[in-house]
Amino acid sequence: MGAVSKPFERTDQRPPRDLPQLRLVVPESPTGAVATPQPVPTHSSTMTDTQTANSLPQHAELATPLEPTAELLEELKEASRSLETATPEAIIQWASDRFAPHLTMATAFGPEGCVILSILSRVAPATYVFNLETGYQFQQTLDLRDQIAEKYGVKVDMLKPELSVPEYEAMHGGPLYNSNPNQCCFDRKITVLRRAVEGKHAWMSGIRRDQSSDRAKISTVAWDSKFNLVKVSPLANWVKQDVWKRITDEAIPYNRLHDQGYPSVGCWPCTHAVPDGDHDERAGRWSGTQKTECGLHSLEADGSGI
Numbered sequence: 461m462g463a464v465s466k467p468f469e470r471t472d473q474r475p476p477r478d479l480p481q482l483r484l485v486v487p488e489s490p491t492g493a494v495a496t497p498q499p500v501p502t503h504s505s506t507m508t509d510t511q512t513a514n515s516l517p518q519h520a521e522l523a524t525p526l527e528p529t530a531e532l533l534e535e536l537k538e539a540s541r542s543l544e545t546a547t548p549e550a551i552i553q554w555a556s557d558r559f560a561p562h563l564t565m566a567t568a569f570g571p572e573g574c575v576i577l578s579i580l581s582r583v584a585p586a587t588y589v590f591n592l593e594t595g596y597q598f599q600q601t602l603d604l605r606d607q608i609a610e611k612y613g614v615k616v617d618m619l620k621p622e623l624s625v626p627e628y629e630a631m632h633g634g635p636l637y638n639s640n641p642n643q644c645c646f647d648r649k650i651t652v653l654r655r656a657v658e659g660k661h662a663w664m665s666g667i668r669r670d671q672s673s674d675r676a677k678i679s680t681v682a683w684d685s686k687f688n689l690v691k692v693s694p695l696a697n698w699v700k701q702d703v704w705k706r707i708t709d710e711a712i713p714y715n716r717l718h719d720q721g722y723p724s725v726g727c728w729p730c731t732h733a734v735p736d737g738d739h740d741e742r743a744g745r746w747s748g749t750q751k752t753e754c755g756l757h758s759l760e761a762d763g764s765g766i
């Protein structure tokens with residue numbers, strides 16, 4: 461076990477490449493099986509087909525927006541109740557049966573997202589999946605897109621904000637991730653997500669209740685009043701060990717930064733490795749600030765589970 465190195469400075473303009481191995485965070489299955497840590501990939505992604513949010517999703521079929529009628533809300537409540545102990549496969553199957561082709565999924569290529577993508581490839585392979593490509597993601601994260609596509613045939617669209625990172629930083633006299641991370645997340649994530657889900661009836665994400673107090677109240681199926689569509693969380697009732705057991709059992713590709721002290725991986729300026737002993741899954745995200753979420757999964761005032 462190597463010594464814990466100094467966390468990356470948030471003012472570092474370059475994503476770290478050759479990271480010292482800090483500790484093996486995961487995976488550990490209930491049987492004690494531990495995956496072998498692998499070196500961080502350093503090759504360039506072959507991804508070339510990123511898109512800006514205003515021009516997409518080109519192949520998505522637009523539908524009349526859903527309205528949160530009393531009837532629909534009651535249906536979602538009942539569905540959430542009946543799916544509470546269902547497998548992720550069953551939940552995704554239900555979502556696909558109910559909402560396809562107007563079902564979509566957002567993934568940051570976290571462990572949960574990789575598990576869902578592996579299931580989608582079997583259960584609902586036509587589902588439109590996108591990533592919010594802020595321009596600040598680690599190369600290791602971008603590389604996962606190709607690994608997932610190669611293994612499962614699932615292509616993830618990389619949706620970019622209108623302004624490139626140089627354009628955005630020039631407009632603001634420098635990066636905002638230190639001085640105003642909420643604005644940065646809004647401009648480079650929330651705005652893009654809003655456009656991506658236009659014309660969709662439901663979206664899926666990999667959040668789990670045991671990840672944070674913010675996420676502890678999520679429902680498996682609920683109305684997302686922030687983005688005005690249904691939100692499905694197929695892993696809501698899973699715990700961390702369930703995720704990593706599935707990854708280990710099925711050799712699902714995952715972000716190798718998790719082997720290097722990163723419990724959670726987001727944009728590189730706002731993600732740090734954490735010392736041994738810090739088992740908070742959201743540790744290392746926006747360290748030193750009160751911020752814990754980018755806004756995609758913040759709870760609404762009515763506790764609707766988003």
Ligand code: SF4
Nearest residue numbers: 637641644645727730
């Ligand atoms: Fe900006 Fe950081 Fe939010 Fe990424 S996580 S959008 S770099 S503030």
